[in-house]
Amino acid sequence: MQFYLNGLRTGDPMTEPAAEGAPQTVLPDTTDVLIVGSGPAGLVLAAQLSQFPSIRTRIVERRAGPLLMGQADGVACRTVEMFEAFGLSERLLREAYWVNETVFWRPDAQDRGTIKRTGRVQDTETGLSEFPHVIVNQARIQDYLLDVMRRSAQRFEPDYGLEVVDVQRDDTDDYPVHVTLQCTDAGRPQELVTVRARYVVGCDGARSRVRTAIGQTLRGDAANHAWGVMDALAVTDFPDIRLKAAIQSASKGNLLIIPREGGYLVRFYVDLGEVTPENRDSIKQTTVDRIIETAQGILHPYSLDVKEVAWFSVYEVGQRLTERFDDALAPDGTAREPRIFIAGDACHTHSAKAGQGMNVSMQDGFNLGWKLGAVLQQRSDVELLRTYSDERQPIAQELIDFDKEWSAMMAAPPKDPGRPEAGGVDPAELQAYFVRAGRYTAGVATRYRRGMLTGEATHQALAKGFPIGMRFHSAPVIRVADAKPVHLGHAARADGRWRLYAFSDAGGNALRGLCDHLATAPGSILRLATPEHADIDSVLDLRAVLQQPHREVRLEDLPALLLPRKGCHGLVDYEKAFTSDAATDIFDERGIDRERGALVVVRPDQYVAHVLPLDDYAELSAFFRPILRLP
């Protein structure tokens, strides 16, 4: 955590000084970005945009206030990595339940009316991420993000109690998206308000009005699948009640148990089957008592005494997806600049089973946030915004494919060894699939395809452990100047900056050459990309990882670019140079070419954009030219 660059301030350094006029409590006529909906996608986007003081953002929400309860709760490793960039990982890890192991239960072969533990696996493969898979109520996740917004210079809060009634686009206006809003509180005046925005993002859920306005439709499953979901405080003698447990009974149905934060609360997912026109009404009317009875039946011979139901819902969802996540195709089929985006459930819906919905939605917001930031700060051309739909739509499709497979497996009856002809899923198969699918559910399987932001894999061999298009997989290092053990990936803050991780060559000459080039060459992409009077790392943030033990590094010998002078006082930033940790050598750990080193280019949302030789200045510039607006 760096602060006090421009002088010491008293108070909490995590809270930015308030901008003049902040907070602006009245909804303005115009705004740079209007976000519709304060769910996970909308709040990650808002939290990201709140980090750019020059950008005006508003977020409107139908509800009268913040979410208090319920809905999603699974937080994938990848999401915790993102939360680290927002400064939220510690409190999340402190408060959440950690999914350490998952157990599988199946009908006891000796007595098929009862269940028996058949497997126990580590939930997350060792080394997959520096963070665990955790569980916490979606309301708390949203509170954390609201807190980030509140601490920003704009002291940013959502505008609650407003819903969209109309969205129009008028490209003759500097603020081409006109959104008409209506108050949802019957007690307040019902006149309509129009906000004109440069960009609008619909994070307004599966019934998105923004989606409808841009003519997109959720397509996919003909039918929905239903789950009874219950957060309960209960007493049971089922021994795995504090482990994630997938339970298949012989004839009573299937149950997924997810322990929750605080040590007592447990979430139960009871499978209610496919929704048909015939059964829809009866499924919708499933009572909490029925859910409890079903869970009790499945858990037999163990008892379940529910003392308090904190939240309950019959959750009905199909796996559906829109064709695009923006309005870059005009109604007449011609291409145009995207001005309206959709994110989260507005453009893709998933079964609850793989615990992916909230996580993927937040990654939508993280993907779009820095891009809107770069365009609105005039660092990038609008072309950048096309990559949002291009990148995220295929990822959502992949997720749905995965989710379908997974949900089908979870929903199918277990195979009866006595009656193999009756079909069903072999519990061993379910467990094996679970292990294979681990990277997916951890959120680290996402791989963006070759494109404007994802380079060709020509030099991938220089850094095998940082696959281009995938998230930067952090590893421990030592920071040279203060000998602190840190995670290299945690250099990435959610500040819209690109990171250039330069892993030194054996001799160090190529690293020095790169630093000299970037610092002084007239064609240096770093010099060209940095606005006048801005800190030298304000667009491209160079970090170096050296090969020698940290006590052998002489700070005096570091290239000047690794000790840059910054801020109003020209202070030295000492946090640019690292070396391998004694216990974990990052060069080995991530397959870096020790002889030649490697330059790993990482996007503001933590994805590896390119891997290049340290001395391939031309290719580095060529990669950034289409992305950055240069003089």
Next chain:
Amino acid sequence: MQFYLNGLRTGDPMTEPAAEGAPQTVLPDTTDVLIVGSGPAGLVLAAQLSQFPSIRTRIVERRAGPLLMGQADGVACRTVEMFEAFGLSERLLREAYWVNETVFWRPDAQDRGTIKRTGRVQDTETGLSEFPHVIVNQARIQDYLLDVMRRSAQRFEPDYGLEVVDVQRDDTDDYPVHVTLQCTDAGRPQELVTVRARYVVGCDGARSRVRTAIGQTLRGDAANHAWGVMDALAVTDFPDIRLKAAIQSASKGNLLIIPREGGYLVRFYVDLGEVTPENRDSIKQTTVDRIIETAQGILHPYSLDVKEVAWFSVYEVGQRLTERFDDALAPDGTAREPRIFIAGDACHTHSAKAGQGMNVSMQDGFNLGWKLGAVLQQRSDVELLRTYSDERQPIAQELIDFDKEWSAMMAAPPKDPGRPEAGGVDPAELQAYFVRAGRYTAGVATRYRRGMLTGEATHQALAKGFPIGMRFHSAPVIRVADAKPVHLGHAARADGRWRLYAFSDAGGNALRGLCDHLATAPGSILRLATPEHADIDSVLDLRAVLQQPHREVRLEDLPALLLPRKGCHGLVDYEKAFTSDAATDIFDERGIDRERGALVVVRPDQYVAHVLPLDDYAELSAFFRPILRLP
């Protein structure tokens, strides 16, 4: 972190539901405890007392509001351990500078007008604590503690702008300490207010009026030592500016550099020598420019360009101590019940050099807090309160002895190898002393003597790594029910409860026997100590550490006392049983007798009170009988 035991609440689980009538903003006529002074000692005490909803506490402070800047900044490992019990360790570790290594510089033998690095050591011995030694402004430490108070059921805030003018004791009153207060704000009415309290604690600094009122005097050094202390944002080519650096120059003096939070700020301590009647005025008038010049001289040939001085003080202190920390000796020399206590600088002052003042003061508050809590909750007799002065006064004396030695070493001129007859300290000697003194400065050397709260070491061999009288040295374990890797010591919350850590014998029979005894025997100290209708762990919290790998433990086989039913719903607490971590076997790590096991009794302030055989029920009861008020 456990919460929702008595039902789910929305919002931040770290914030307790407000008690009726909280916050009470008007200073009441009577209170259980009145704390004078909101420095580190006073705020730790207040934060601790805020955890007991039935106890009424107020804290008055002369200043008009919270501390904003300056003063102490070193946070010893031991203090971070205590902060963990208050739920504050994550934010402290995130925000603070970590002291990873310390370097030593001395005059260059080739050119004694310049300095040269002569040593570099790890600051904290490996394994000394699970937490690092960190540095953060005292104002931030105090903010964290204020936050704990604010989140308590009482929504507790200090009463600012009030100073003590008189303290009287009248043992005929139920509230025997009468404190007269006056408003320090000249703009407010100046009438005097009297608050009557059951107990008063003077945490009002070196010029304590509470100390004067109980007739105690700080005794010790005839003269004070002076230091120029400056928090600065500076540019330098001194390569170790982000490491803790002890610098001895040949003739310009000595300098201690302490890097600070945020990556840019640095604290400089310049030695100004002993204060005599002759030089006092000139020392007091030392300007910040003079301090900067001196630092520049010492750092030669390196440059130092100070851009901003965030805080500056000439700090003049002697090593002094009072005879008692309470009023348990009446003016006529007879013993009486202690009603007035002093803590922190009010009863012991230290040189700034060893970075101990703030840490020891906070431990005073932590020591006294749970004792006042136990007596006011009628769990213990007033005898318990005598142990505060009995325990803390000798610790302060030891600290002063250590501090004197250390300060003398830091202040002495370095030995000139060319002129050994001139005396001075050999830099190698300084460095060696530093390494030896590491446990002291980490705050983990404190060892309470045999007494009411510190048992005889008869059975110490059963758990060699948990010395009786010293703080419980945590180690990693796996929590059985949810397979979570945790630190055993972090089971200790600042909640006034005792912990009984039962390390299983090889066969497990002795552990089972202990659990059965505690749960069911008529003479069980645990049953006797637990108030009717209270949770079974509300006074003595039993935790067990088993020997087998966690996947081999069958939850069904655990003694009932390790799966206790608690709260209004009778929910099961699953966080009582642990096993060794695969990487670190706590039995090996802490020298536990594998055959016989051990029972380690730990006080509410994390100190080991006793080590006993698992089956020595009689001795366990005998130990607690004088401490706990039993039926």
